[in-house]
Amino acid sequence: MDQSRVVKPAGLSDSRRSGYNMGAAASGKQQQLSVDWCSVALRVFILAATLVSAVVMGVDRQTTTVQVTIADTLPPLQVPVTAKSSYSSAFVYLVVANAMACVFSAASLAACRSRSAVVPVMIGDLVVLALLFSAVGAAAEFGILGERGNSHVRWGKVCHVYGRFCERAMAAVIVSLIAGFASLVNLMLAILTLHKNSSYY
Amino acid sequence: MATAEDSGKTTLESGHAPAASAPPVSLFSADLVLRLLLFAASLSALVMLLTAKQTAIVSVVLTPPFRLAPVAAQFKDSPALIYLLVALCVTCLYSLLSAACSLKSISMSSVCSAKTLFLLILLDVFYAAIMASATGTAGAVAWVGLKGNSHTRWNKICNLYDKFCRHVGASTFLAIVNSLILILLAVLNAYSLYGRSR
Numbered sequence: 292m293d294q295s296r297v298v299k300p301a302g303l304s305d306s307r308r309s310g311y312n313m314g315a316a317a318s319g320k321q322q323q324l325s326v327d328w329c330s331v332a333l334r335v336f337i338l339a340a341t342l343v344s345a346v347v348m349g350v351d352r353q354t355t356t357v358q359v360t361i362a363d364t365l366p367p368l369q370v371p372v373t374a375k376s377s378y379s380s381a382f383v384y385l386v387v388a389n390a391m392a393c394v395f396s397a398a399s400l401a402a403c404r405s406r407s408a409v410v411p412v413m414i415g416d417l418v419v420l421a422l423l424f425s426a427v428g429a430a431a432e433f434g435i436l437g438e439r440g441n442s443h444v445r446w447g448k449v450c451h452v453y454g455r456f457c458e459r460a461m462a463a464v465i466v467s468l469i470a471g472f473a474s475l476v477n478l479m480l481a482i483l484t485l486h487k488n489s490s491y492y
Numbered sequence: 493m494a495t496a497e498d499s500g501k502t503t504l505e506s507g508h509a510p511a512a513s514a515p516p517v518s519l520f521s522a523d524l525v526l527r528l529l530l531f532a533a534s535l536s537a538l539v540m541l542l543t544a545k546q547t548a549i550v551s552v553v554l555t556p557p558f559r560l561a562p563v564a565a566q567f568k569d570s571p572a573l574i575y576l577l578v579a580l581c582v583t584c585l586y587s588l589l590s591a592a593c594s595l596k597s598i599s600m601s602s603v604c605s606a607k608t609l610f611l612l613i614l615l616d617v618f619y620a621a622i623m624a625s626a627t628g629t630a631g632a633v634a635w636v637g638l639k640g641n642s643h644t645r646w647n648k649i650c651n652l653y654d655k656f657c658r659h660v661g662a663s664t665f666l667a668i669v670n671s672l673i674l675i676l677l678a679v680l681n682a683y684s685l686y687g688r689s690r
Contacts, residue, residue, distance in 0.1 A: 378643040381632045413682055417617065417675050421624040425671075428628030432572045436636065437644065443569035444637070446646040471621070478617055482682060486610040489688040 327484065331403060333477040338396045340470035341423075345389035348430075348463035351376045353456035374453040381426075381433035382460065388426035389467055392419045392474070416478045423471040430464045519684040520598050520605075523677065527594055530673045531587040537666035538580045541567055544659030548652045565653045572633040573660065576667060579626035583670060586619055606688065613681045620674035627667040634660050 352375045358367040376382040395415050402408040437457060440448035450457040545566040567573040590612055597605040637657060640648030650657035 374643070379641065380635060380639075384628075410683060410686060414679050417620065417678055420617070420621055421671055421675055424621045424624040425628030425631070428625035429632035432629040432632040433636070435571065436633070436646070441570065443563075443565070444647075444649045446636075446644075449644045475617065475621055479614055482610070482613050482617070482685070485682065485685050485689060486606070489606055489685055 326404060327480075330477055330480060331400065333473050333480075334396045334400050334403070337470050337473050337477070338393055338400070340466050340473065341389040341393040341396070344463045344467040344470065345386050345393060347459055347466070348376050348382055348389070349386050351382075351456055351459045351463070353453050355452055357452060372452070374449070374456045376460065379433055381429040385426045385430040385463065385467060388422045389470075392423055392470065395419050413478070413481060416474065416481070420471065420474045420478060423467060423474060427464055427468045427471055430460070430467070434460055434464060519680060520594060523680060524591060524594050524598075526673055526677050526680070527587050527591040530670060530677070531584060531591065533666050533669050533673065534580050534584040534587060537663045537670065538577070538584060540659050540663040540666065541573065541577055541580065544573075544656050544663070546653045546656040550652060565649070565656045567660070570633050572629040576626045576630040576663065579622050580663075580667065580670075583619055583623055583674075586615065590615065606685070609681055609685055613678055613685065616674055616678040616681065620671055620678060623667060623671040623674055627664060627671055630660070630664045630667060634664050 352373065354371055354373045356369045356371050359370050360367045376386065396419070399408075399412045399415065402412060434457065436446060437453075437460075438448060438450045440446050545564065547562045547564040549560050550563050567577060593608055593612060597608040600608070634657070636646055636648075637660070638648060638650045640646055
């Protein structure tokens with residue numbers, strides 16, 4: 292049990308252990324990690340996907356005209372109506388969460404070589420994962436309400452009026468969902484690396 | 493066995509590096525406590541969601557000959573709340589199973605416990621994602637129910653179904669707590685795995 296620590300002298304073990312905690316005290320070889328290209332590629336993909344999703348959802352807007360009949364004798368009125376993503380709190384949440392994920396993945400790309408940033412980056416990854424998935428859930432639920440409505444509480448569907456708006460919102464949600472899954476895979480690969488580096492592997 | 497040995501090592505090494513050798517100590521007990529907390533939170537959220545049922549008198553015909561009728565609101569009316577129910581059920585089951593695993597791995601050899609730890613982190617991350625998406629979904633529908641949306645002409649319903657809304661709100665809040673606990677568990681176990689890295 293625990294052979295690597297038994298074999299090594301205590302002083303070496305201590306310097307190694309304090310090395311990754313303080314960072315500066317360790318030698319130059321331990322401060323920098325070798326770059327994991329798989330993780331870098333996944334992070335670049337997450338950066339691009341969240342950016343695309345936030346931009347698509349942020350600029351999503353459509354104006355259509357609907358016919359309103361006031362009385363049978365009068366001709367129907369053409370009323371222009373506009374749908375914007377800022378009208379719905381769930382879509383705003385999706386934009387904000389995607390922007391945060393984008394900023395974080397840029398920061399984690401910048402910090403991927405420093406040894407002392409492994410644990411903060413992993414915690415940030417977890418938080419971003421939860422943010423992305425909850426935002427996707429909220430926006431998808433809002434989209435489903437718009438697509439189908441809810442007859443029990445008499446919320447009518449709106450997507451037959453705003454067709455293009457709904458398609459773009461759906462595209463943004465799907466891209467964001469793919470980014471969330473990429474983040475999940477990235478996190479699991481990071482945990483696998485951690486497990487392989489552990490002394491019990 | 494692993495914790496006993498690690499704590500013994502801690503007292504040996506504490507003279508040299510008191511802060512560094514902290515992680516492997518008694519993380520399994522903290523892990524176990526968090527998992528039991530997760531079980532309690534998910535079970536109470538389940539109970540809150542299942543008991544959310546209210547009948548209110550609303551007008552079923554909106555044109556001038558108004559007709560009033562009792563209409564029941566329950567969680568089955570919204571697909572989002574059904575999703576939340578399923579996610580809570582799965583998390584509740586997982587918390588029990590993983591608590592058993594965590595309890596068992598205290599008495600295992602450290603190689604076995606490291607493998608259990610690794611699998612538990614992967615599952616923790618997975619369930620954190622599920623719980624977060626369920627929370628987002630239920631939160632969105634609860635928010636529309638609470639505030640309404642004037643742009644799409646969705647009226648708020650929480651002034652009618654106040655008890656129902658309180659139950660759904662409490663359940664959503666507990667779902668947030670659940671996902672926070674799962675993230676905390678993943679961080680804790682990842683830190684403990686990181687403390688063993690070469």
